[in-house]
Amino acid sequence: MALWGGRFSQMVDQKFKSFNDSLRFDYRLAEQDIIGSVAWSRALVTVGILSELEQQQLAHALNLLLEEVRAAPEAILASDAEDIHSWVEQRLIEKVGNLGKKLHTGRSRNDQVATDLKLWCKIQIANLLSALRQLQQVLVLTAQANKDVIMPGYTHLQRAQPVTFAHWCLAYNEMLSRDESRLQDTLKRLDVSPLGAGALAGTAYAIDREQLAGWLGFATTTRNSLDSVSDRDHVLELLSDAAIGMIHLSRFAEDLIFFNTGEAGFIELSDRVTSGSSLMPQKKNPDALELIRGKCGRVQGALIGMMMTLKGLPLAYNKDMQEDKAGLFDALDTWLDCMHIAALVLDDIQLKRSRCCEAAQQGYANATELADYLVARGIPFREAHHIVGKAVVEAIRQKLPLEALTLAQLQTFSPVIGDDVYSILTLTSCLAQRNVKGGVAPNQVSQAIIDAKQRLMI
Numbered sequence: 001m002a003l004w005g006g007r008f009s010q011m012v013d014q015k016f017k018s019f020n021d022s023l024r025f026d027y028r029l030a031e032q033d034i035i036g037s038v039a040w041s042r043a044l045v046t047v048g049i050l051s052e053l054e055q056q057q058l059a060h061a062l063n064l065l066l067e068e069v070r071a072a073p074e075a076i077l078a079s080d081a082e083d084i085h086s087w088v089e090q091r092l093i094e095k096v097g098n099l100g101k102k103l104h105t106g107r108s109r110n111d112q113v114a115t116d117l118k119l120w121c122k123i124q125i126a127n128l129l130s131a132l133r134q135l136q137q138v139l140v141l142t143a144q145a146n147k148d149v150i151m152p153g154y155t156h157l158q159r160a161q162p163v164t165f166a167h168w169c170l171a172y173n174e175m176l177s178r179d180e181s182r183l184q185d186t187l188k189r190l191d192v193s194p195l196g197a198g199a200l201a202g203t204a205y206a207i208d209r210e211q212l213a214g215w216l217g218f219a220t221t222t223r224n225s226l227d228s229v230s231d232r233d234h235v236l237e238l239l240s241d242a243a244i245g246m247i248h249l250s251r252f253a254e255d256l257i258f259f260n261t262g263e264a265g266f267i268e269l270s271d272r273v274t275s276g277s278s279l280m281p282q283k284k285n286p287d288a289l290e291l292i293r294g295k296c297g298r299v300q301g302a303l304i305g306m307m308m309t310l311k312g313l314p315l316a317y318n319k320d321m322q323e324d325k326a327g328l329f330d331a332l333d334t335w336l337d338c339m340h341i342a343a344l345v346l347d348d349i350q351l352k353r354s355r356c357c358e359a360a361q362q363g364y365a366n367a368t369e370l371a372d373y374l375v376a377r378g379i380p381f382r383e384a385h386h387i388v389g390k391a392v393v394e395a396i397r398q399k400l401p402l403e404a405l406t407l408a409q410l411q412t413f414s415p416v417i418g419d420d421v422y423s424i425l426t427l428t429s430c431l432a433q434r435n436v437k438g439g440v441a442p443n444q445v446s447q448a449i450i451d452a453k454q455r456l457m458i
């Protein structure tokens with residue numbers, strides 16, 4: 001039986017019913033709905049609607065239901081209840097009879113769904129934070145294991161200056177630590193209980209909302225009942241966090257896809273995370289990474305979709321808001337999955353050290369060193385840049401790296417160049433020169449690894 005039949009004399013159209021029902025996706029709020037209901041039953045004791053004994057009976061039945069739901073969450077889907085709130089109430093009434101009909105006193109599905117969703121978000125944030133941490137750990141440990149692997153660093157996808165694989169890993173670690181702090185910020189604003197806001201104007205029973213919030217583990221309560229039932233900022237914020245997090249993962253995936261190409265050949269992905277072609281026997285495709293890159297799209301879509309759903313909505317609750325869940329669930333599931341898969345891929349990666357180093361040596365990645373060398377000998381940088389540009393053109397013409405030009409040849413570009421130039425053109429010198437905080441010099445990277453390990457407590 002629906003929760004609201006009294007005012008209606010006609011049967012609901014089946015097409016409308018399936019259009020309107022949300023159980024097929026909001027069944028995922030079952031645990032939160034039950035936990036919220038137990039807390040609400042306690043509040044009803046404080047205002048004399050339930051006796052202690054009645055509350056104990058309700059709590060007992062709700063806890064049994066909680067166990068059932070935990071054991072078989074998908075079993076809920078067999079019901080034709082309108083939504084998870086109706087389902088829980090129906091099951092409660094089945095278990096305890098008429099007493100179950102008292103539970104909804106003073107409560108609305110509007111404050112109920114807002115509460116359930118916030119409770120669900122808090123759990124999901126904890127899962128996301130732990131996946132972020134796990135991926136960061138893999139990044140930092142991979143950095144540590146590959147401190148001495150030199151590879152080209154790129155800008156515009158052109159070889160720019162040499163870096164190390166460790167430095168690359170730590171760059172993604174930085175992105176993920178910002179993702180982590182974004183989630184923590186979201187959690188701070190979200191951790192506010194709407195329960196007791198009623199349908200929109202506040203419940204008519206003098207419950208202590210702070211106490212109720214405390215029972216549910218919320219830090220505090222909302223301050224305005226209209227806002228309480230209409231606020232979905234936390235959904236937007238979480239979707240934004242996921243959208244940014246997925247953009248980071250898509251860039252991570254893209255870098256590795258490129259490193260894994262025959263053309264770059266810097267890494268080899270494990271058989272465990274690649275797949276073959278049905279036609280071309282030689283192929284080993286980076287599907288895991290391509291899917292991470294591809295799934296970024298649907299997460300951005302969920303964010304924009306929700307923004308558009310909320311745009312221009314009048315206060316307070318409107319059924320439009322039921323559209324918040326499917327996109328949020330999918331986006332957060334996707335983000336979580338992608339983090340696990342990214343960790344799996346990285347954990348099993350094989351670096352081709354000599355190929356990385358060879359590529360770093362090519363492409364005139366040490367041209368800046370030569371310019372800096374000239375600067376040290378009194379030539380203004382702009383002029384030094386021009387001189388080195390000429391030297392590079394000549395080296396390209398001879399199909400040689402800069403360091404293979406003879407001293408006499410180099411001196412035709414600038415007489416200040418001496419024999420000591422060759423030592424600064426080496427890869428190790430290129431790296432060592434970048435000895436500033438955050439730079440690629442080996443001692444800086446080692447320190448960055450120590451700091452990151454400390455932050456991650458590994």
Ligand code: ARG
Pocket residue numbers: 022026083109110113317319321322323
């Ligand atoms: N299924 C609804 C949702 O997800 C629950 C709230 C329904 N409230 C209402 N007044 N019909 O938003």
